[in-house]
Amino acid sequence: xxxxxxxxxxxxxxxxxxxxxFYFIIILITSALTVxxxxxxxxxxxxxxxxxxxxxxxxxxxxxxxxxFKFMLAxxxxxxxxxxxxxxxxxxxxxxxxxADAILNVILDNVLVxxxxxxxxxxxxxxxxxxxxGFLWCFALNTLAVCFGWFVTMLYYRCSSxxxxxxxxxxxxxxxxxxxxxxxxxxxxxxxVVDFLNKSMGFAYNNNVYIGALSIIIGSVVIALICFLxxxxxxxxx
Amino acid sequence: MKTIQIKGVxxxxxxxxxxxxxxxxxxxxxxxxxxxxxxxxxxxxxxLMTNRIFPTxxxxxxxxxxxxxxxxxxxxxxxxxxxxxxxxxERVRNIYKWIKEFYPSFxxxxxxxxxxxxxxxxxxxxxxxxxxxxxxxxxxxALASNADIVLFDEPVLGLxxxxxxxxxxxLISNYSESPKTIIISTHLxxxxxxxxxxxIIIKEGKLILKQSVEELLSGAYLVSGEASKVDKYxxxxxxxxxDAIGSFKSATVLEAVNNKDEALAEELELEFGKAExxxxxxxxxx
Numbered sequence: 197x198x199x200x201x202x203x204x205x206x207x208x209x210x211x212x213x214x215x216x217x218f219y220f221i222i223i224l225i226t227s228a229l230t231v232x233x234x235x236x237x238x239x240x241x242x243x244x245x246x247x248x249x250x251x252x253x254x255x256x257x258x259x260x261x262x263x264x265f266k267f268m269l270a271x272x273x274x275x276x277x278x279x280x281x282x283x284x285x286x287x288x289x290x291x292x293x294x295x296a297d298a299i300l301n302v303i304l305d306n307v308l309v310x311x312x313x314x315x316x317x318x319x320x321x322x323x324x325x326x327x328x329x330g331f332l333w334c335f336a337l338n339t340l341a342v343c344f345g346w347f348v349t350m351l352y353y354r355c356s357s358x359x360x361x362x363x364x365x366x367x368x369x370x371x372x373x374x375x376x377x378x379x380x381x382x383x384x385x386x387x388x389v390v391d392f393l394n395k396s397m398g399f400a401y402n403n404n405v406y407i408g409a410l411s412i413i414i415g416s417v418v419i420a421l422i423c424f425l426x427x428x429x430x431x432x433x434x
Numbered sequence: 435m436k437t438i439q440i441k442g443v444x445x446x447x448x449x450x451x452x453x454x455x456x457x458x459x460x461x462x463x464x465x466x467x468x469x470x471x472x473x474x475x476x477x478x479x480x481x482l483m484t485n486r487i488f489p490t491x492x493x494x495x496x497x498x499x500x501x502x503x504x505x506x507x508x509x510x511x512x513x514x515x516x517x518x519x520x521x522x523x524e525r526v527r528n529i530y531k532w533i534k535e536f537y538p539s540f541x542x543x544x545x546x547x548x549x550x551x552x553x554x555x556x557x558x559x560x561x562x563x564x565x566x567x568x569x570x571x572x573x574x575x576a577l578a579s580n581a582d583i584v585l586f587d588e589p590v591l592g593l594x595x596x597x598x599x600x601x602x603x604x605l606i607s608n609y610s611e612s613p614k615t616i617i618i619s620t621h622l623x624x625x626x627x628x629x630x631x632x633x634i635i636i637k638e639g640k641l642i643l644k645q646s647v648e649e650l651l652s653g654a655y656l657v658s659g660e661a662s663k664v665d666k667y668x669x670x671x672x673x674x675x676x677d678a679i680g681s682f683k684s685a686t687v688l689e690a691v692n693n694k695d696e697a698l699a700e701e702l703e704l705e706f707g708k709a710e711x712x713x714x715x716x717x718x719x720x
Contacts, residue, residue, distance in 0.1 A: 202535045266520075276503055
């Protein structure tokens with residue numbers, strides 16, 4: 197338990213500078229866009245800055261493994277302790293950034309640019325401007341992104357050079373196979389996927405943002421659990 | 435009491451058996467030298483003892499508890515590896531602070547003092563340290579850890595003679611002030627001979643010897659003098675090493691000295707001396 201907290205603390209220490217720089221850049225971009233959009237309010241609008249957070253967290257997930265894992269091994273922390281501590285840190289950062297984005301959305305939507313058309317991702321997708329719904333949906337997506345990044349980097353870490361190439365081509369192969377199946381099934385596979393996404397993301401149920409958030413959270417939990425597999429027998433590598 | 439029990443441990447990498455059914459009991463509060471030729475399995479054994487890698491078979495226990503994924507047991511061990519596992523972009527002094535988080539007994543002030551004595555600039559980032567200073571940094575961290583069990587893998591790699599001497603002196607001083615189990619894996623056998631109390635010798639993944647250095651050295655001796663007389667003396671004896679300079683020769687004989695030997699040496703005007711651990715090691719591992 198003690199080590200879990202220490203891993204968490206180290207991981208947060210590793211993240212905070214990058215998060216601060218990220219928000220500094222976001223505020224700069226937002227300010228620039230606010231001025232631009234204010235001048236041309238009738239022609240353009242902007243929104244969906246939360247997606248930048250999702251991309252940032254995916255990259256952060258990709259970069260938060262190797263060095264930290266080696267440092268934890270140097271301090272004789274078990275892989276289990278590292279996994280739990282790291283996961284708590286990732287979820288915490290996701291929640292913090294979702295909250296920061298939700299606050300930024302409120303500021304952009306109501307305070308700073310009340311005369312400028314700004315819409316958050318949740319507003320654009322679900323037509324829902326609830327603070328809590330926006331926070332929950334972004335938190336779920338942030339967690340999914342950071343866990344997926346973490347999983348990908350661990351998978352590559354464990355793979356040999358040949359396996360890395362195989363793993364890199366797998367998504368392309370899967371997509372090609374899917375397109376082939378879709379073609380021979382007369383578009384049935386494609387429609388099934390769209391139907392699944394419509395339902396799982398809550399679009400089929402009066403654009404229910406909470407169903408969407410719940411589905412993404414389930415996806416995040418699955419990826420988070422799978423993350424332990426490559427970590428279980430991982431050893432220090434150069 | 436922190437007794438380490440290595441029970442029937444084997445480690446296989448592909449088709450290579452790095453360790454083969456190794457059984458060792460390491461008693462607490464002693465300084466051990468883990469010796470072996472390149473690829474003998476020394477680092478593998480240390481990695482297994484610290485859960486860095488997993489055994490193919492067997493188990494490693496500390497006071498009866500497994501080291502496998504056991505944070506409580508692992509917290510009593512500090513392992514200075516030859517590889518750098520510390521964040522390259524972090525400053526040395528910050529790493530000391532972080533080690534303190536994981537090893538509450540870590541003495542930051544002692545680490546800073548030692549760093550200063552070794553001339554290690556703690557404001558430097560790990561990536562900017564030379565091979566020697568990287569070893570010093572890791573050795574300082576290990577000495578200041580105050581862990582019950584401290585493992586050193588090639589601790590003096592890249593260190594100059596002065597720094598090596600400082601390290602051995604500090605190691606003994608540290609051990610005298612706060613006794614602990616220390617295991618040093620090194621190829622510089624003569625340098626550690628005066629430091630270690632017990633030698634563990636591994637050959638091709640198998641334990642071939644675990645004996646106190648004193649006992650080991652008492653089973654051999656050095657005889658030296660005029661070359662022709664030394665040759666005469668060593669006839670029919672198990673000689674494990676010969677050094678010759680001009681007409682002078684010295685030979686290491688693998689047996690205990692008896693009265694008959696002493697009489698013969700006196701007759702041939704030869705002198706007896708203490709055998710070198712390195713010579714014994716070469717003989718045992720060849």
